[in-house]
Amino acid sequence: MSIDSNSNADICTDCTTQDTDENETTSLLINGSVQSRARGASFFSSVFNLMNAIMGSGILGLAYAMASTGIIGFCILLTLVSSLAAYSIHLLLKLCDQTGINSYEDLGGIALKYPGKVLVGIAIIIQNIGAMSSYLFILKLELPAAIKGFLTPDNTGDAWYDDGRWLLILVTLCVVLPLAMLPRIGFLGYTSSLAFCFMLYFTVVVVVKKWSIPCPLPHNATTPSSTNQQTSNSSDSECAPKLFVLSRESAYAVPTMAFSFLCHTAVLPIYCELERPTKARMQSVANVGISLSFLVYLVSALFGYLTFYAHVNSQLLLGYDAYMPRDIMVVTVRLAILLSVLLTVPLIHFPARKAVILLLRGRRPFSWPVHVFATLTILCVVLVMAIFVPDIRNVFGVVGSTTSSCLLFIFPGVFYLRISSQPLTSFDSVGAVLLVAFGIAMGVTSFTVIILTWVQSS
Incomplete structure (x- = not known):
């Protein structure tokens, strides 16, 4: 990894998304070159780690995004967002080579001084709080159904575990809080392979169950007789996939995609740990990781949409409850x-807490009181959002149109224009301008339509 001779020699030693005292990888500037003291990660291991950073709760909302944009419209938008994500990573890697900086926050500091560092830190905090809220929202909705799946119908009356809010609070206090409180949580990294396998299993189940749920769907699954009252014309219209759709709901599509492809806070740490780290090699890692994630996203969204069509739920797994609540594959994929x-x-909590402490205290020595206070504060905010947010698409829409668009499109372009010495007419400079313009246009348009939708609904 080369460094421009005129660049700032400040090498960020924080090459992981965890706290400073947890680092196992450190980059040093020796005689004008970066040398890593850690064992290098292989190419395929780096691809796997990047895919784990990309894929998350967004996969549950992409079928709804396809229903809101149509199959062809969705494919065009998904291709555009994934391509721009790969290009913005290209710009970040060029800046990393030029400056020797391996931290997103520090790149913001180089480009825009202290305000830039603060902006990036705030964006990371909001983005990760939104991601954690979406994950806990899924727990709130799915955990009661998962418990009922293992009980006999006679034992599924009104019970305390029917309320997902109480289950969410219990799980947060008993599982999430102890794990998030630990100053060293590196052992959880071994679960990344399981998490990716669970995503693949989810995609397989979505494909298989496409042929298990007949079309047309009953509008009320608890009254099967409603199916017999549907006319043949309505059946044809309900079972016909739409190629292009344009409505107010379409405003949630691109932010959901941006939310689903955001991995930029993990790219530089993965680059730092890569065996034989070169820009071309890391760009190949990014391209392969984004391409494979694109395929998994597309397949799961397509077959999820072709199962429920216009009746697809904003959280895809909920759609299966009405038609096959005790199906073994649905129960197991829900647990997965x-x-x-x-x-x-x-x-996800760790980089958010790190950004909070960095903004409040800088790089001062580790302090348990600050550590505990930041952990509890972040988890309380996340828990409140997960309990009171009525629909997961609101999380995807708001976070995706604001912080995701900034971290994915706007910041990489602005930082490149501020730091790079390339003329404004060069290819990458023009690309950076277009990246910033797209990010601003997408973010402002989507956020405005979402707010107007909320106002009209209220």
Whole structure:
């Protein structure tokens, strides 16, 4: 990894998304070159780690995004967002080579001084709080159904575990809080392979169950007679996939995709740990990881949409409850997703807490009181959001149109224009301008439509 001779020689030693005292990888500037003291990660291991950073709760909302944009519209938008995500990673890697900085926050500091560092830190905090809220939201909705799946119908009356809010509070206090409180949580990294396997299993189940639920769907699953009252014309219209759709709900599509492809806070740490780290090699890691994630997203969204069509739920798993609540594959995939989500929340919490402490205290020595206070504060905010937010699409829409668009599109372009010495007419400079313009246009348009939708609904 080369460094421009005129660049700032400040090498960020924080090459992981965990706290400073947890680092196992450190980059040093020796005689003008970066040398890593850690064992390098292989190419395929780095691809796998990046895919785990990309794929998360967004996969549950992409079928709804397809229903809101149509199949062809969704494919075009998903291709555009994934391509721009790969290009913005290209710009970040060029800046990393030029400056020797391996931290997103520090790149903001180089580009825009202290305000830039603060902006990036705030964006990371909001983004990760939104991600954790979406994960806990899934737990709130799916955990009661998962418990009922293992009980006999006689034991599924009104019980305390029917209320997902109480279950969410209990799980947060008993599982999430102890894991998030630990100053060293590296052992949870071994669960990343399981989390990715769970996502693949989810996709397989969505494909298989496409042929298990007949079309047309009853509008009320608890009254099967409603199916017999549907006319043939309505059946044809309900079972016909839409190629292009444009409505107010379409405003949630691109932010959901941006939310689903955001991995930029993990790219530089993965680059730092890569065996034989070169920009071309890391760009190949990013391209392969984004491409494979694109395929998993597309397949799960397509078959989820072709199962429920216009009646697809904003949280895809909920759609199966009305038609096959005790199906063994649905029950097992629900447990797989819940386990993946449960073990991912503490990991997402770490960079958010790190950004909070960095903004409040700088790089001062570790302090247990500050550590505990930041942990409890963040988890309380996340828990309140997960309990009171009525729909997961609101999390995807708001976070995706604001912080995701900034971290994915706007910040990489602005930082490149501020730091790079390339002329404004060069290819990457023009690309950076277009990236910033797209991010601003997408974010402002989507956020405005979402707010107007809320106002009209209220």
